[in-house]
Amino acid sequence: MGENAQTRWWRQDGVGYVVIDNPPMNVLSDVNRRGMLEALGEFQRDGVRAVVLTGAGDRAFCGGADLKEEERLTPETVQQFLRRGQEVNRTIRELDAPVIAAINGWTMGGGLVLALWCDLRVGSTRAKLGAVGVKVGLMASNVQLARLVPEARARDALLTGRTLEAAEALAWGLLSAVVPPEELLREATAWARRIAARPAALVAEAKRALNRALEPEPGA
Amino acid sequence: MLLTGRTFDAAEALRLGVVTRVVPAARLDDEARAAAELIAARPPLAVRAARRAIARVRDLAPAEALAEEHEHVRRLLRSRDHQAAVAASVARRAPVFTGE
Numbered sequence: 001m002g003e004n005a006q007t008r009w010w011r012q013d014g015v016g017y018v019v020i021d022n023p024p025m026n027v028l029s030d031v032n033r034r035g036m037l038e039a040l041g042e043f044q045r046d047g048v049r050a051v052v053l054t055g056a057g058d059r060a061f062c063g064g065a066d067l068k069e070e071e072r073l074t075p076e077t078v079q080q081f082l083r084r085g086q087e088v089n090r091t092i093r094e095l096d097a098p099v100i101a102a103i104n105g106w107t108m109g110g111g112l113v114l115a116l117w118c119d120l121r122v123g124s125t126r127a128k129l130g131a132v133g134v135k136v137g138l139m140a141s142n143v144q145l146a147r148l149v150p151e152a153r154a155r156d157a158l159l160t161g162r163t164l165e166a167a168e169a170l171a172w173g174l175l176s177a178v179v180p181p182e183e184l185l186r187e188a189t190a191w192a193r194r195i196a197a198r199p200a201a202l203v204a205e206a207k208r209a210l211n212r213a214l215e216p217e218p219g220a
Numbered sequence: 221m222l223l224t225g226r227t228f229d230a231a232e233a234l235r236l237g238v239v240t241r242v243v244p245a246a247r248l249d250d251e252a253r254a255a256a257e258l259i260a261a262r263p264p265l266a267v268r269a270a271r272r273a274i275a276r277v278r279d280l281a282p283a284e285a286l287a288e289e290h291e292h293v294r295r296l297l298r299s300r301d302h303q304a305a306v307a308a309s310v311a312r313r314a315p316v317f318t319g320e
Contacts, residue, residue: 071306138297149237161262
């Protein structure tokens, strides 16, 4: 259990919960990235069986990078900016416990990247996904999206930057389930408990095997 | 599909992800134009980079594809269009993109 100014985390019945709490849009920052890393590190040490990641409030899961923070980037700090984002994604991917994103609202840009690195996603009817990088002259989630959905869908989402509502995201397979907002945490917890009930070592090995199958070493 | 050569209708094409939206026949031209205009309104460098990156994803190991994506991001962060988008977003107005 812990918290910092923009992140809260706790454990209950073998399931770890992490909440990004940076209103109104839960945009990414150094503070909540550090919070997520600390929470996930703690869960790994404590042998948590499954993790639920969500955004505070009912408006956004994660609105992505903070354009104001990003405006101050220089060629020297860009590298670090990209690396910090990657560190959270890699930690999610390498955690023994599967991570379930509970998508409670807007999920855009770097927020979509974060959601797509999770092992699976469940959404509320308020979930809205957008690969919005193209709208601001950038690129994000190209690789993840192009691998997760058929190419025509990846091209549609990435080139228009349009919003995918919960029903469409479900049809595309980006969400595994969609429930009313007030049931989202219960639904995500049910998925987490289902995973937590399996033998932990087998789940961890299955996750590692999936990671390897989907992401062979460079050159392999 | 390739081996049977059978017909698949709009609903099946949508379900399979071959097409991403289905609209009434009378609306087709308007909807297609609207989609084209939406993409045309985006910063050209970012659209071009996205198309190139998507085309490469399946040919590269994921780590290499990600490294290329970051290469694109570094370049795009320096583009005028990105800076115009940030400025417009902060000022809450519509951005004007020049393709630079």
